[in-house]
Amino acid sequence: MKIALLGTRGIPASYSGFETCVEQLGQRLVQRGHEVTVYCRSHHITYEGSHYKGMRLVKLPTIANKYLDTMVHSLISSLHALSQGYDVGLYFIAGNSPVTWIPRLVGTKTILNVDGLDWKREKWPALARKYIQFAEFLATKLPNVYITDSHVVQGYYRDQYGDEPAYIPYGSDVEILPPAETLAQYGLQPGKYILFVGRLVPENCAHHLVEAFP
Template sequence: MKIALVGTRGIPANYSGFETCAEELGVRLVERGHQVTVYCRSHHITYAKPYYRGVRLVRLPTIPNKYLDTIAHTTLAALHTLTQDYDVVLMFIAGNSPLSFVPRLGGKKVALNVDGLDWKRRKWPPLAKKYIQFAEWLATKLPNRVITDSRQVQQYYQERFGAATTYIAYGADVLPAPPGEQMQRYGLEPQKYILFVGRLVPENCAHHLVAAFDRLKTEMRCVIVGDAPYAGDYIEKLKAMAGPRVIFTGYVYGEGYQELSSHAYVFVETSEVGGTHPALLEAMAFGNAVVVNDTRENLETIGDAGLTYDGSRGAEALAETLQELIDQPERTEAYRLRAKERVRQFFTWDAVTDEYEALFKRMLDN
């Protein structure tokens, strides 16, 4: 099959979950004999070669603006697909659904992975929230298939729109790394820091952890990995409220990310919106004990393999849960083992690729 992936920033992955999905899925599909193209935003992807790990890259410009970046690039990419002989186009993000009909004009089959309920994010003004909710409805009308990576989101589409969707989980295959340069750089020791990884935007609630950490009775440190464009004010507030044992690393990828993720005492997922959070799954795969904001989506991800805190109470509730784990290292170790086993059973990229490949074949058969 000839397959195009549209709607992400592109690969090599260096931003968020959908970029990682595009890379992990694309590379595995190529290894299975398919021809895969990933559309990349030229100002995000600096990798200059035409192929990456066997995946063809098409770089197109966009408007580098908080509200227009994604839709502008997807518009160009969707139009470009009309000049290509793809069999299947996989689009990402519900907000791109109005463009999912474009490849179909050229005879392509289109699947759309809608992600989480993006209209819940605080960053969107009221008009943008209305657009995203309208786009969710269009997602049930314009593409050939709708994909969700969360059973909770799948249930939402069924109840809200009466629409059947295909559930395909997110994957998490990781390679633990020994302590090295990253930990030395920040003076970190194994099992002596609490870790957060994610975009530093208000709805991801890193402020819960920063404030909770100040309440803990511990000599551990708190490591905040991530950044975000267009969120400078929020990030400055985070840093202003942080104590001296809170470390902000900015973006960390590759071996540095693997190293920090391999040796945390606890990983905390504070986000209050979204579907399946890739950083959470990967933290579990690395063998971390995890504590999550008690959204339905997070509860679905961890099952009985992690702990929760009451997101409505924020830092106060999170501090209580973290203190329990700090005071009970044997319990923490048990949750590490549970987390790793859960990912091994339900969230591998090979299994995810099986599901996507089977879906694409069914779409072409129909």
């Protein structure tokens, strides 16, 4: 199949979990014999090649603005996708839901991974939060399918909109290394520490771990 991955900053992954998901998922789809295209924001992705780990990169411009960056790029990418003959377009982030109907005009099936409840994040002003909530509703209507990687988000959509997205959890490849210099460097003992990996923002609740750790 011809598969497009849209709505993120692009790859090589250097920012968030969705970019990492695109890089990991895309290369696995390539290994299974699919043609994979990743749409990238030209101002963010400095990698010069046209392909990365078997995936074709389409670098398109956008408006480099906190509020317009994602939506404008996803719109331009969706219009570009109309002429590419994709079988499937996989979008990321609920805020992209308003454009997921565009590839459907030419028979491309669209999927949207809605992520978390982004409107709850303090970084967004009131108007942006209202837009994100409206986009959540559109996520239940405009793509062929929408999915989540969280049981909590799945329950939210069920309670809020009377509709339940499919739940597909993330996986990971973790190389097991014996405890040695790294732990010793920080004075840690095997099995007696907690590792938190994520951005230090309130909604990731790192402060709860600090408060709970004895």
